[in-house]
Every structure is written in structure tokens, then in C-alpha cells.
Amino acid sequence: MPFIPHTEDDIQEMLAVIGVDSIDTLFDEIPDELRCDELKAVPAGMPEMEVSRLMQTRAREDGQPLCFLGAGAYDHHIPAAVWQLTTRGEFYTAYTPYQAEASQGTLQLLYEYQSMMTALTGMDVSNASLYDGASALAEAVLMAVRANRKSKSGRILVPRTLHPLYRRVTHSIVRNQGIELVEVGYDSKTGQIDTSVLEQYTGEDFAALVIPQPNFFGVLENVDELTEWAHTNDMLAIAVVNPLAMSILKPAGEWGENGADICCGEGQPMGAPLASGGPYFGFLCCRQKLVRQMPGRIIGKTVDLDGKPGYALTLQAREQHIRRSKATSNICTNQGLMVTAATIHMAIMGGEGLQHMAAACHGNTEKLSQALCSLPQVESVFDGPFFHERVLKLPLAAKDALKALAAHNVLGGFDLSDDYPELENAILVCATEMRGEEDLEQYRSKLERVIAAQVQTPCQLKPDW
Amino acid sequence: MIYEHSRTGRRATAQTNPEMAELSDIPDALLRKRPAGLPEVSEMQAVRHYTRLSQKNFSIDTHFYPLGSCTMKYNPRACNSLASLPGFLSRHPLAPDTHSQGFMACMYDLQEILKHVTGMHDVSLSPAAGAQGEFAGVAMIRAYHDARGDTARSEILVPDAAHGTNPASAVMCGYKAREIPTGRDGDIDLDALKQALGPQTAGIMLTNPSTVGVFERRIKEIAGLVHEAGGLLYYDGANLNAILGKVRPGDMGFDVIHMNLHKTFSTPHGGGGPGAGPVGVSQRLAPYLPVPMVDYDGTDYVWLTEKERPDSIGRLSAFAGNAGVLLRAYVYARLLGRDGMHRVAEFSSLNANYLLKRLMEVGFDAAYPERRASHEFILTLKKQAKELGVNTMDFAKRMLDYGVHAPTTYFPLLVPECLLVEPTETEAKEDLDGFVEIMRTIKQEAETQPDLVKQAPHTMPVRRLDDVRAARELDLAWKNDRNAQPE
Amino acid sequence: MSDTPKELRYAKSHEWLRDEGDGTATIGISEHAQELLGDLVFVDLPEVGTNVEAGGDCAVVESVKAASDVYSPVTGEVIEVNESLDDAPETINEDAFGNGWMFKVKLDDAGELDSLLDADAYDALVAEEDH
Structure with a gap:
């Protein structure tokens, strides 16, 4: 019995103290017509090893893509x-x-x-x-x-x-x-x-x-x-x-x-x-x-x-x-x-450590933004000062671009077209301190391919992880 | 205090690059002038400090913790490690469905399991805790009445023994909360209920087994009366542990329920959360469930959002609720399976009834001696308080000296000098017997040397604290001028 | 022997009222009420200029473990509040019928005073509640 320590002897002694002959009697205040069946639709129990196998498989399915998505949740280093x-x-x-x-x-x-x-x-x-x-x-x-x-x-x-x-x-x-x-x-x-x-x-x-x-x-x-x-x-x-x-x-x-x-x-x-x-x-x-x-x-x-x-x-x-x-x-x-x-986290990082972390994210996003804006028809949308996240406009529908990038195992950012249709093909990108130079270059080169391919024909790539 | 280890210039050198990146593009007026007054300590100082702090806590892993209404049972370690697999931890909440099938499969399965064990038509996992589940539930009741143009309903009925979140949730949904008295036998006062019901009744919120630790026997009759008056029934799942696999809220006639996964499904309490408060509904309330939910279209798992569910009461957190808690509950459900589930109710009830009997033998008074205990029971120390001048709080504090976390004290409010005791199914008989001996000892102490009990605890890191001073002379934060030059 | 002041009037919800004789009244909570609540840590007073109704809640007294609404025994306009309670709520514990007064009201209808309890009736009420 998972997580229940009672031996058969324990159970008998305890029932005797209570003065009932079965555990089921403990539920005798519940009207009979309300009692439920054996929950047949719920799967049978599994030992930890088997549940572990199931969860490992499922966790792997999600692929751990390269993440340039922020929009309220950020991929930071945690000591x-x-x-x-x-x-x-x-x-x-x-x-x-x-x-x-x-x-x-x-x-x-x-x-x-x-x-x-x-x-x-x-x-x-x-x-x-x-x-x-x-x-x-x-x-x-x-x-x-x-x-x-x-x-x-x-x-x-x-x-x-x-x-x-x-x-x-x-x-x-x-x-x-x-x-x-x-x-x-x-x-x-x-x-x-x-x-x-x-x-x-x-x-x-x-x-x-x-x-x-x-x-x-x-x-x-x-x-x-x-x-x-x-x-x-x-x-x-x-x-x-x-x-x-x-x-x-x-x-x-x-x-x-x-x-x-x-x-x-x-x-x-x-x-x-x-x-x-x-x-x-x-x-x-x-x-x-x-x-x-x-x-x-x-x-x-x-x-x-x-x-x-x-x-x-x-x-x-x-x-x-x-x-x-x-x-x-x-x-x-x-x-x-x-x-x-x-x-x-705050105690280990301290005020100065957090400043380093913040500045690193900010610098990375600035680099990413410059790299992506070097591609044809990719441009930054707003000219106000920013922190660690930017809106970029693409030469193709944001949905299509992000889907194609995801097929390359890159999460390219957040699609703004549903919430801000007036911005047209805009995405919100973020590169935290976790992304290295090679990651930024990967995004740039993948986006370059996506733009080249998609501006002509729709992309049919399958996920490649 | 971590700030006492702080020295200017002591930085988290292992965690960051030595050079700080440029911020020159941000206008000066928007920048802060000096680093925030956080502690500047070495990593080892932090590790030592927080390890020592942890050692000042009672917890399930270290102590018997019979805190009534909170279901402090063993939190299997596998639930933590499997929910913390890298693929789950690194999944961005807005990741596309192509990169989410594994996670979504777990959520879908969990929705299905919770539907079956509660007998409800549909489940949404998104509420972040029981109280948010209550809010969602009452908001759905309101959405249902509003959609029918039945807008004169202005009251939610709650038993006087209810948890404080019930009336507070009703008010957050724009309703008035009206109290219904509890009868002498612990069941709701049916005549008072009949009088309170009317065209103004939007619904009733009930816990069953109730907060006084007994099963509401006339639940079918209550459901009939409330439905007849046009109201809906809300099931507060705080005590679901007592009936898991034995009787289902859906079969009792409830229209909407919430579950506390940090109770019944054994996710950790974390020093006060995070919890998870999924909601389940009958068919007529299904359109109003909070989003997001997960569906399966035969090949893929897909999200259901505001787009697919336009009548939803909406979203209660930015993303999908406490996903990591839901994963832990899912692992727990798979470990237990259907057999394990009704054992939860069986052995939590066995433990509670056994402990109650033993404590009564020792001379403690049950609040409802003629009733079967559910997974928890109430003792009343009225006699001890009156005769010995030793009250419930004194008993509770003395238990800490004996290495037991105190049960819930002074709740529910209607039983004077009460202790609400919930041993849970994961405690062994010898631990329950040990608790009985501790209670016997404290009772003797109360009789022979009451001051010892009234002054307790004696062995904790601090003695009783001055709550009045804490509230009158508010000190809610270390003052920043103190951390520049610590004494 | 009761210490309940004879010159004051009382509401069933444990407030006291002193008729100042000039169309105004001073209001507080009774000794019995402060005892039940225990050490007060905060008092939330109405704003001067607000209109209160007889039986309507208009202030809150808080102890560590409880919070209780204070109901105005009469209808009228709040003309003064006891600001010293902001910093020293314990004044109510120490001197409920005196320095622990809470607010003053300009009466709409002096006739309302007649419906309030006198000291004896209030003592009887408290004695009954104790049982």
C-alpha cells in the first residue's frame, strides 16, 4: 500500500479499539445510495520506477528548444x-x-x-x-x-x-x-x-x-x-x-x-x-x-x-x-x-549581482536585436528606451515565422498580432543572460533562412530535435 | 538576520561575469542611483544561514503534524523529482503546442482523473490555490445566473462553521454572505436553511465532511432544497481526503467544487504554498470554467482558451496556474492509482477514529462524541480551561516541547477551546500511540503544574511572542540604513 | 457593584453614547466590549463630515485575534474623531468610557436617544450574555 504504513495486525488492533469490525463500518454515516463504485476509469497504481519512465518520456517530448521568448516569464540562471x-x-x-x-x-x-x-x-x-x-x-x-x-x-x-x-x-x-x-x-x-x-x-x-x-x-x-x-x-x-x-x-x-x-x-x-x-x-x-x-x-x-x-x-x-x-x-x-x-536567490546574488544579471540580459537583447535587424526588412518598431525585451517587425506573418523557427527548435519570441493587430507582423524578443553569442547567431541564421524560404513558398519543415 | 553578514563589496562572484555590461542607452533619469539594499554575502554564508533557518521549522519530514483541515501527509519525494525533470522545468509557458505535448498530456490525464474521482462533468486545473478555486466556483455560479437573466440572486449561504475563505470568496464575486447555523449534532440546521432559502439565494457553499469533522448526512435533502429554490451547490474540497474513492461530490448533488491538491493529492505545503485549487463542474456550468484547459483532439493535445470558450469566467493567472504543483499531483495520482485512492479515505478515517477513541480514554472530550469521526475530529478543552485554567493554546504550545506540531486551534469558531486533529493516513500506529502518551502527559502536567504548561514552549528557538507589540509597533522590514554599517 | 456610568446611554451592540446637551453626542465602546476584544492594536475611525446612520457600521476596532465593527447608535454627521487613538489604541483598553472615546456626532434627531439603554438595562444585557 503506497505510503500507508499499517500492518494487518495494526489494522485489527485499531479496529478493536474503535469497536468496529471493518474499516468499511467507519463510513456508515454516509447514505448507501451515495457510495461510489471502484473508480474503474482511474488508471491502476504504478510503482515509482514505472511512473518515472512515463514522466521521463513525456518531459523529453517537449524538446528543450532554444528560448528567445519572454513576455512575462524569463529564462534566467538560478544558482x-x-x-x-x-x-x-x-x-x-x-x-x-x-x-x-x-x-x-x-x-x-x-x-x-x-x-x-x-x-x-x-x-x-x-x-x-x-x-x-x-x-x-x-x-x-x-x-x-x-x-x-x-x-x-x-x-x-x-x-x-x-x-x-x-x-x-x-x-x-x-x-x-x-x-x-x-x-x-x-x-x-x-x-x-x-x-x-x-x-x-x-x-x-x-x-x-x-x-x-x-x-x-x-x-x-x-x-x-x-x-x-x-x-x-x-x-x-x-x-x-x-x-x-x-x-x-x-x-x-x-x-x-x-x-x-x-x-x-x-x-x-x-x-x-x-x-x-x-x-x-x-x-x-x-x-x-x-x-x-x-x-x-x-x-x-x-x-x-x-x-x-x-x-x-x-x-x-x-x-x-x-x-x-x-x-x-x-x-x-x-x-x-x-x-x-x-x-x-536575492541573498546569493546581492544588489550588485542582480545588476550584473540585469545588464547582461539587456546587453544580450540589444545584440540580438542588432543581429536580427541586419536582416532584410527586419526592423525595430519603437524608438523609446527599453529593458531586455524588444518589438521587431518581420517581412512575413509573425505566426508563420515563429512556427518555422520552432520547427528549427528555436522559440523566436511572442506573436503580437493577436493582441496588437495594428503592429502587423511584430514579435517580442528577449535574450537573457543564458543565451551565448552562438545562440544569438543561431537565431539570426535560422531567421535568415526562414525569411528567404517563406517570403517565396510556405515552409513545411518538421521539428528537427 | 542575513543582513548582519552583509559587507559592501562582497559580491556573488561565482554567479556573474566580472565585467558589467553597458546600460548607456537607458536615460539617466530612469536609472537607480545606487544598488538596491540587498544583503551582500558570500555563497557559503547564505547557505549556512538558510540551512540554520530551516532547522528552526517543524515540518512533515521532521515532525508529526496533525494540523486539522490541512491534511499534512507525507509528500512523496518522487513527485518532486519527476516534476523537476529538465524538460518540465525549462518549458516556457507560451511555448507552441509542438513543444508542449508531454506536459499537456500530463495535464489532460490529471483533468480526467480528477473528473472521475469527484464525479464532475468537467475540470479546469488553473486556480492557483483553494481560495482561488472558491473564487472561480462562485464566479461560475454568478455567470450561470447572469446568463439566464436571473440577476436578482444576491446571497451565498455559508455555514457558521465554514472556513473564512468561503464568505470572503462570495464577497469577491459581488455577493452577500449569509450564515446558516450548525445543529447540535454537527449537521447543518435544516430549518434555518429552509428559512434562509429564497429567490435571493444564488447558492450555498458546503464542506463535506464539514469543518466540524463529521459527514453531513442529509446532503441529498439539502441539495434538493437548494436546487428547488433555484440556487446552486458549491463543494469546498478542503476535506476531500476523508471520502476519496468512497463518495463523490458529483453524486451528492454538487454543481461546482474545488479541490486542494496540496491536501488530498499530497503536493507540498511549502511553508504556505504554492497550492493548486482545480475546479470541477456539472454539465450546466461547464461553459464557464476558467481557462486555459487542455483538450485532446485524437492526435494532439490542444489548449482551450478564451477563443474556444467565450463564456468562460476568464483567466485567473497569467499562464496556466501552478503547473509544477499540478505535475506533482499527477505523479501522486499515478503512484496511487484507483486502489490507492480509496485507501486514502480508509486509512485517514481509521487513524482519526482510532486516535479519537484513545484520546477519549485518556480523558479528553470529543466535541461530537456520538458521531463517527471523518479523517479529523474536534476535541474541546473547555473543561480543562475552566477547571485548571489551562487553555487550548497552552496545550498546543506544550505539544511543541514534545516534538509534535500542534493541531489547528480555535477553529471552527463555534466550538469553544477546540483542537481540530487530523492525523492523516501516512502516520503509523506507533506514532499515534506516541501522540496519545504526549497528550496524557500534558494533561497530567496541567493538573499538577499548570504553570509549566501555561508558560510553554520552553525548548523552541523563541518563547511565546508578543503579538500585541508586533501589531502595534509595526516592524515589517529591516531598515536599509542599518545594512550599510552593521553593528 | 457595576462601574457602568449612569450618565451614559448604551446600544445592544456595546457602544456607549454621551448626550452633550447641545445637539451632539460622543460615542465609544463599552468596558465590557474592550474586555472581550482584548488588547486593541488598531482603531479605524470614520472621516469627519461623513453621515452615519443609527445601527450602521462606521468604525472598526482590532485586536490581535479579532476585528469588530462599531455601529453608530444614532443618525447624524461625524463632527470630530479621537485622533489620538491612531497612535494609542490601547487608550480604549485603559479608559473605555473616558479618554477612549471614538467620535462625536451632530444628531439628526435627538429623539433617537430615547430608544437606547440606560446603565441598568445594559448591565442586565451583559449579565444575560455571560450565560
């Missing part, structure tokens, strides 16, 4: 120590630190995480994580609507330069509370939020303006100006940032005169593998005065009976287990293990 420590049983198999005295490891680590995130973003406080970047933005929006008492409209300005999936997720999560997301277009030359569109909303009632940095196109927004505009118009400024970018860019807490009010984003670049999209973690930071509007766990430093420092869950009266229907959110379990990895 070996990060996951060796994170999967220690004491981190991996503990739960939410309800018994503080027996959970000081997790609690102190979370406090360190909060410290590192506030240092990185320049904000006052951080929670202990949410599910992912997109759902963190949804929580930030809900938080802004609660916190901005001057605004009654429940409306939020959301730029089209924000990740399209983040816009969709936020809509799914906030719409039932009557919150409206109003889209703001972008400047087709720079790829930044179109400030002339924004000006039209001057003086109107919005709870917040969402400011991505870098934005979905990899373009850097004029964050100071945008933050000031939001504050002048009685809106909160919600920053959506890449934490790796924060190691080199002006932190959200320093934007404009007073800084952004809420800062959230996707934590994946800090130690989480790509892994099909999760688990990652969302982070959420804010200014001190908004802390009671924050959802999720928060850890505070305090002292024990002897005055010795220790760590505990705090401000729990915001949360569902106390406040129930009036809680700031329904969130309970968050992404603790991913935060464990992120904390160890």
Missing part, C-alpha cells in the same frame, strides 16, 4: 544552492507558520524577503506573496479602490502597454465588484503610454493609474511624469514592475515627487524556473499608510517573553480567517516556497 536549500524538507513540507515558535525559520525568512522587496522597489512594506504577477495586479486594483477614499467611481486607468494577459486576469477578478478598467492607448512611435490620451482624462474620477515598468513591449515609461499626473488628479499610482529591472531602474518608491503608492509584479525572475508558467509568485508592496488595505500574509518582528527578537504573522485582522466576509481578500495559502527560493 544551484537556491533549490537545494529550498527543497530541504523543513521548508518544503512545513505549512503556514500558525505556530510561530515552531516556525521561526519560515517566519524569519519571510521577514527577510519583505525587507529585500522593499529595498528593491523602494516601497515601505511588502506582503509575503500572492499567486502571480497578474493576480497581484488584480489585488492591487482592489486595494486601490478601497484605499482611495476620494474616488467613488471604481474606475481604473489601464494602459494597453500593460501585458495583455494581466489585463485579462485583472478583469476576470475585479469585474464582479463593479470595477471598470478603462484602457489607455500607446504612442506608436515610442511604444510608451500616450500622454495625449491621458490628458483627456484630467480631472475625471479614477481610483488609480496603472504604470508598467518596463512595459509589455520592453519599453521604459516616463514613470516620474506619469506618477505626478496620477497624483495631481487624485489617483493612486500602481506600479507593475519586473523585479530584476528594479535592480538597475529607479525604484517605484522614488517615482515622481512622492513615489508610487502600490507596487506589484511577477517574482519569477527571482529564482523560479520557467516550468510552464508556475508556480511563480506575485509580489505586492505599498506605502506605510496603505498597509491595512493590503491582502495576504504579513510578518512582523517582535520579542518573546524574555525580550528576545522573534517573528510572527501580524495584522491578521485584515485576513479572511478573522474578518471573513469583510477581509481584504480571500487569499489564504500563498506561494511560500517560491518566496523561499526568491529570498535565497
